[in-house]
Amino acid sequence: xxxxxxxxxxxxxxxxxxxxxxxxxxxxxxxxxxxxxxxxxxxxxxxxxxxxxxxxxxxxxxxxxxxxxxxxxxxxxxxxxxxxxxxxxxxxxxxxxxxxxxxxxxxxxxxxxxxxxxxxxxxxxxxxxxxxxxxxxxxxxxxxxxxxxxxxxxxxxxxxxxxxxxxxxxxxxxxxxxxxxxxxxxxxxxxxxxxxxxxxxxxxxxxxxxxxxxxxxxxxxxxxxxxxxxxxxxxxxxxxxxxxxxxxxxxxxxxxxxxxxxxxxxxxxxxxxxxxxxxxxxxxxxxxxxxxxxxxxxxxxxxxxxxxxxxxxxxxxxxxxxxxxxxxxxxxxxxxxxxxxxxxx
Amino acid sequence: xxxxxxxxxxxxxxxxxxxxxxxxxxxxxxxxxxxxxxxxxxxxxxxxxxxxxxxxxxxxxxxxxxxxxxxxxxxxxxxxxxxxxxxxxxxxxxxxxxxxxxxxxxxxxxxxxxxxxxxxxxxxxxxxxxxxxxxxxxxxxxxxxxxxxxxxxxxxxxxxxxxxxxxxxxxxxxxxxxxxxxxxxxxxxxxxxxxxxxxxxxxxxxxxxxxxxxxxxxxxxxxxxxxxxxxxxxxxxxxxxxxxxxxxxxxxxxxxxxxxxxxxxxxxxxxxxxxxxxxxxxxxxxxxxxxxxxxxxxxxxxxxxxxx
Numbered sequence: 223x224x225x226x227x228x229x230x231x232x233x234x235x236x237x238x239x240x241x242x243x244x245x246x247x248x249x250x251x252x253x254x255x256x257x258x259x260x261x262x263x264x265x266x267x268x269x270x271x272x273x274x275x276x277x278x279x280x281x282x283x284x285x286x287x288x289x290x291x292x293x294x295x296x297x298x299x300x301x302x303x304x305x306x307x308x309x310x311x312x313x314x315x316x317x318x319x320x321x322x323x324x325x326x327x328x329x330x331x332x333x334x335x336x337x338x339x340x341x342x343x344x345x346x347x348x349x350x351x352x353x354x355x356x357x358x359x360x361x362x363x364x365x366x367x368x369x370x371x372x373x374x375x376x377x378x379x380x381x382x383x384x385x386x387x388x389x390x391x392x393x394x395x396x397x398x399x400x401x402x403x404x405x406x407x408x409x410x411x412x413x414x415x416x417x418x419x420x421x422x423x424x425x426x427x428x429x430x431x432x433x434x435x436x437x438x439x440x441x442x443x444x445x446x447x448x449x450x451x452x453x454x455x456x457x458x459x460x461x462x463x464x465x466x467x468x469x470x471x472x473x474x475x476x477x478x479x480x481x482x483x484x485x486x487x488x489x490x491x492x493x494x495x496x497x498x499x500x501x502x503x504x505x506x507x508x509x510x511x512x513x514x515x516x517x518x519x520x521x522x523x524x525x526x527x528x529x530x531x532x533x534x535x536x537x538x539x540x541x542x543x544x545x546x547x548x549x550x551x552x553x554x555x556x557x558x559x560x561x562x563x564x565x566x567x
Numbered sequence: 568x569x570x571x572x573x574x575x576x577x578x579x580x581x582x583x584x585x586x587x588x589x590x591x592x593x594x595x596x597x598x599x600x601x602x603x604x605x606x607x608x609x610x611x612x613x614x615x616x617x618x619x620x621x622x623x624x625x626x627x628x629x630x631x632x633x634x635x636x637x638x639x640x641x642x643x644x645x646x647x648x649x650x651x652x653x654x655x656x657x658x659x660x661x662x663x664x665x666x667x668x669x670x671x672x673x674x675x676x677x678x679x680x681x682x683x684x685x686x687x688x689x690x691x692x693x694x695x696x697x698x699x700x701x702x703x704x705x706x707x708x709x710x711x712x713x714x715x716x717x718x719x720x721x722x723x724x725x726x727x728x729x730x731x732x733x734x735x736x737x738x739x740x741x742x743x744x745x746x747x748x749x750x751x752x753x754x755x756x757x758x759x760x761x762x763x764x765x766x767x768x769x770x771x772x773x774x775x776x777x778x779x780x781x782x783x784x785x786x787x788x789x790x791x792x793x794x795x796x797x798x799x800x801x802x803x804x805x806x807x808x809x810x811x812x813x814x815x816x817x818x819x820x821x822x823x824x825x826x827x828x829x830x831x832x833x834x835x836x837x838x839x840x841x842x843x844x845x846x847x848x849x850x851x852x853x854x855x856x857x858x859x860x861x862x863x864x865x866x867x868x869x870x871x872x873x874x875x
Contacts, residue, residue, distance in 0.1 A: 296779055298775055298779050327782075327783065328781060329781070330778070330780065330781035331781030331782075332781055335779070336779045338772065338775070338779075340772060343772035344772045344773055344775070344776045345773055345776065346773040346777070346791050346794075346795070347795070347870075347871055348794045348795055348798075348869055348871075349790075349791070357780065357782065357786075358780060361781065361782055361786065362781060393871070409776075409780070
């Protein structure tokens with residue numbers, strides 16, 4: 223089996239016209255960064271897909287390549303130093319990597335939008351939020367300044383910012399963290415895109431506000447029937463909102479599965495380690511489990527399975543052979559030589 | 568905002584009194600007797616000297632002299648120079664020239680400096696960036712009088728492009744080369760400052776957001792990058808305008824521009840107390856007002872800044 227066929231099992235039916243045909247398909251994507259110290263292979267053959275109305279959670283530690291993959295989809299990687307030597311990013315069946323710069327720009331914001339982690343630094347500090355929201359309509363739809371402002375107020379209402387009309391002229395620093403993230407969401411939502419990529423949207427927020435923002439995002443996704451890629455390292459956030467999960471490690475997907483099954487019975491030792499390291503109330507007082515070691519330096523990824531130095535199950539084969547993504551069940555895959563043992567262990 | 572401006576204006580009063588007093592004391596403690604100098608080589612008649620001293624108030628204690636000067640100043644009277652001309656007249660001749668020269672230099676510095684800074688900031692590490700960096704470094708390391716004499720020698724004497732000295736100090740065409748010389752150093756600073764802030768802001772998160780929003784390059788740079796990058800540059804430009812006005816002594820001297828610098832230089836040489844104090848007072852005022860305007864402008868550009 224080729225890699226593509228294996229992921230096809232994970233994604234929805236293959237015929238483009240079929241119901242729930244994938245909105246976005248990432249195929250065998252590779253991203254490298256050419257730095258002074260050498261070539262950093264940040265993404266090594268990632269495959270995933272999202273359909274309309276579906277939420278894919280991409281889980282992984284810092285440096286796992288989850289954000290880089292998202293930036294490649296958005297087309298906002300700095301190239302150079304980044305390079306995409308291989309792969310396809312199909313949006314509604316069309317490879318975006320083959321589009322012209324101008325075609326790509328028209329997709330950004332209008333068809334695929336992105337929400338960033340830190341709303342304070344991601345919003346322009348010297349422009350009012352009304353201006354920054356209205357800009358979407360002025361640039362993509364040619365609306366007048368006045369109409370764009372009216373639309374901006376509408377959007378702020380939509381994301382439940384109190385007294386939107388009075389606050390449209392305020393600047394980002396005048397809002398609270400949660401409100402700022404709502405503005406980021408409103409901005410992403412402005413042109414009713416087909417797909418939203420949220421890169422750690424709640425990481426910078428208080429726990430109580432996190433839940434509100436996630437609920438809002440989920441609610442709006444249902445309303446507009448958008449695809450959502452939720453990038454996070456927080457397993458708690460994922461459980462409630464995601465349909466399926468892709469776990470990334472050192473630039474590869476090590477496991478993908480529908481959310482319930484992954485939580486119930488992980489098929490990769492890394493996923494198992496992640497789940498075991500969640501603090502639980504019934505284990506109060508005991509030492510918290512942690513995966514030993516550190517994520518690999520991407521300049522010197524260990525040979526074989528990149529996870530082998532940290533893996534409790536590692537055998538000799540893990541140090542020599544890179545495990546392919548094996549089909550565990552329909553819509554499930556695991557890149558582990560011992561996925562069967564993991565699953566039943 | 569109104570209260571802030573009022574407070575800043577009030578703060579100017581002690582600064583103003585302090586600087587004028589200092590200048591006053593310094594000028595009058597200079598060696599040499601201006602009255603004796605009026606007689607040149609001839610022996611001075613003691614009676615005439617005493618009469619002149621009394622006329623100019625030089626026989627009174629220094630602080631009384633200062634008080635008289637200050638009260639006169641508040642009524643708009645800058646006093647008389649020892650040649651008998653009112654200082655106000657002298658300044659009315661000199662200031663328009665210097666303002667022209669300074670604004671000319673300022674214009675070059677703003678337009679060219681920001682343009683070059685944006686260009687090099689956006690093309691960091693490329694050939695054009697390296698070239699401009701080296702050139703600005705050269706300009707910064709060369710003292711202004713060397714630059715002035717070089718320009719005068721090559722453009723004026725050798726190639727005859729310009730007259731070596733300025734004949735008509737109000738003629739903008741003739742002021743061009745002095746203006747370039749005067750503005751060169753600041754031009755280099757503005758270029759480097761703009762380059763740094765542009766390169767820094769280019770990496771900012773909000774620029775990534777602007778890209779993700781699908782904004783065209785022109786808009787990303789013209790609206791999002793420019794506004795943020797120019798804030799520190801404007802601060803520099805504001806204080807620099809004051810510097811250009813007062814710092815033209817060398818340039819005006821080289822090119823014989825009949826402006827404030829030249830007048831001030833001559834006044835210092837001849838111990839013309841009232842002229843020196845008068846000119847410096849006005850320069851101090853220009854400086855104070857310029858810095859107030861910059862601070863106000865700063866808040867217009869950056870909404871995060873609040874007056875407290």
